[in-house]
Amino acid sequence: KPITDAQIIVIETRQKAFTDGVGEAIIEVPSAGFYTFRTILPDGTLLQPRLQVQAPGQRLTIFLSPPPTDSNTVQNQTQSITGDQGIQVTGRKEKQNLSxxxxxxxxxxxxxxxxxxxxxxxxxxxxxxxxxxxxxxxxxxxxxxxxxxxxxxxxxxxxxxxxxxxxxxxxxxxxxxxxxxxxxxxxxxxxxxxxxxxxxxxxxxxxxxxxxxxxxxxxxxxxxxxxxxxxxxxxxxxxxxxxxxxxxxxxxxxxxxxxxxxxxxxxxxxxxxxxxxxxxxxxxxxxxxxxxxxxxxxxxxxxxxxxxxxxxxxxxxxxxxxxxxxxxxxxxxxxxxxxxxxxxxxxxxxxxxxxxxxxxxxxxxxx
CATH class of the missing domain: 2.170.130.10 (TonB-dependent receptor, plug domain)
Known part of the structure; x- marks a missing residue:
């Protein structure tokens, strides 16, 4: 659900903007890269995701709660690795809307x-x-x-x-x-x-x-x-x-x-x-x-x-x-x-x- 009147602050550039009636805010950053978007909701809730800007006109979505994941969670496990085996690292990719x-x-x-x-x-x-x-x-x-x-x-x-x-x-x-x-x-x-x-x-x-x-x-x-x-x-x-x-x-x-x-x-x-x-x-x-x-x-x-x-x-x-x-x-x-x-x-x-x-x-x- 879109949130209106939420304040968006880019920590690195100190830019500020408020979301409009459809929950959108337009901020122009100087170059591509990773930026920290501090988000203050009208009820005082604070979010601070770090997102990557890749191209002009890109839309980024800030989620109020973590996106749903499947039931196959990744847990810490101890394994014995022999010299003939490789090491496989499994993790979750951060969800971003780049569409x-x-x-x-x-x-x-x-x-x-x-x-x-x-x-x-x-x-x-x-x-x-x-x-x-x-x-x-x-x-x-x-x-x-x-x-x-x-x-x-x-x-x-x-x-x-x-x-x-x-x-x-x-x-x-x-x-x-x-x-x-x-x-x-x-x-x-x-x-x-x-x-x-x-x-x-x-x-x-x-x-x-x-x-x-x-x-x-x-x-x-x-x-x-x-x-x-x-x-x-x-x-x-x-x-x-x-x-x-x-x-x-x-x-x-x-x-x-x-x-x-x-x-x-x-x-x-x-x-x-x-x-x-x-x-x-x-x-x-x-x-x-x-x-x-x-x-x-x-x-x-x-x-x-x-x-x-x-x-x-x-x-x-x-x-x-x-x-x-x-x-x-x-x-x-x-x-x-x-x-x-x-x-x-x-x-x-x-x-x-x-x-x-x-x-x-x-x-x-x-x-």
Whole structure:
């Protein structure tokens, strides 16, 4: 059970913090290593565990009582050891919760080699592998990437990166922080089987603003602003479109068709009904398509003409998702929080390939 208003003191750095309504406190230590966390509960109980900090954004759990152990306890015993035998030492490992890592957007911007994509920042966390070229999936602890769950403000999205992994489906300026769970998920994530990548979006817009970005393969725009002066809420809207097919067009040989395209859109509205109640509306979506083909017209050039079995071959891939939600939140006190969400989520994957006399189709729709 979370404990609120507990004081946490780091003995080595003399830092202090109090736990919030969900029993969490954020403390930044200067470097990785072992630290002593003196914990003073509201009833005066004193705990002083020594825990190891290994990576930025790491979550440590302080238990009020020793974790349960099995019945096979380790007891002191005297044994006679001969010269041909070894010595086996049995003990218990201290329990620590290292399953969650948090990455803030300002931290991601300081990491080199991320190409301006916030989601790329989680590739530097322990147990996380970079997505291979041509894919946008993330591998956590060696598990199947299809088992991961991707969430934006606890709302599902179909995939994190677009075609070829060039861009993410959520714009950077919409992201506030990223939580990565590689085990021991909270119960609110339901029956998740792989890793959890949970994005939290910004929830405070004071003035009108936005940005636009242009690259060789895509362009994006994001606008945000308060609903009215004085602040009863805000609106955020953004979108991205690609023209990678036009960029590659001069380099594609005659008789070959290659059309990669993708796009996404995000919309978030918040309206404060009262000081303690608010209403939020979400619309999220993304679509990738890829078409490739070889003309069935002969070129009469033995150097440039493809093998006969590939003449007329074609491939079409398409995947998309859309998420719509209306959410009502009510927080009368710091310890009471209620959230009700109406959700519509749909995802589709389609593939159609032809080579010679063989033709195959594949389609999946979920939601």
């Amino acid at each position: 969650r890592y948090t990455v803030r957007l300002d931290e991601v911007k300081r990491i080199p080699g991320q190409f301006g994509e916030a989601l790329r920042g989680i590739e530097n966390l322990p147990g996380t592998n970079a997505p291979p070229f041509g894919s946008g999936d993330i591998v956590l602890r060696g598990a199947n990437e299809n088992a991961n769950t991707y969430l934006v403000d606890d709302l599902p999205i179909g995939f994190p990166f677009h075609l070829l992994g060039l861009n993410s489906v959520i714009q950077n300026d919409l992201i506030q922080s990223i939580d990565v769970y590689n085990g021991s998920y909270p119960v609110r994530f339901g029956n998740a089987t792989g890793g959890i990548i949970a994005l939290e979006t910004i929830d405070d817009v004071k003035k009108l603003g936005g940005h636009t970005t242009f690259t060789l393969w895509s362009s994006s725009v994001l606008l945000k602003g308060p609903i009215q002066t004085g602040g009863n809420g805000y609106i955020i809207a953004g979108g991205r479109g690609s023209y990678l097919d036009q960029t590659l067009k001069p380099y594609i040989p005659s008789g070959i068709t290659l059309i990669p395209k993708y796009g996404d859109a995000q919309f978030k509205l918040r309206y404060d009904l009262t000081e303690k109640q608010s209403l939020k509306v979400y619309v999220l979506g993304a679509k990738d398509s890829f078409v490739a083909g070889i003309s069935n017209q002969p070129t009469w050039d033995p150097v440039s003409e493809p093998p006969p079995e590939l003449i007329g071959a074609s491939l079409a891939l398409n995947r998309s998702f859309h998420t719509e939600a209306v959410r009502h939140t009510w927080q009368p006190t710091s310890s009471i929080y209620s959230e009700t969400t109406l959700l519509n989520f749909s995802q589709s994957i389609y593939a159609d390939g032809k080579i010679g006399i063989y033709n195959a189709k594949f389609q999946i729709e979920t939601g």
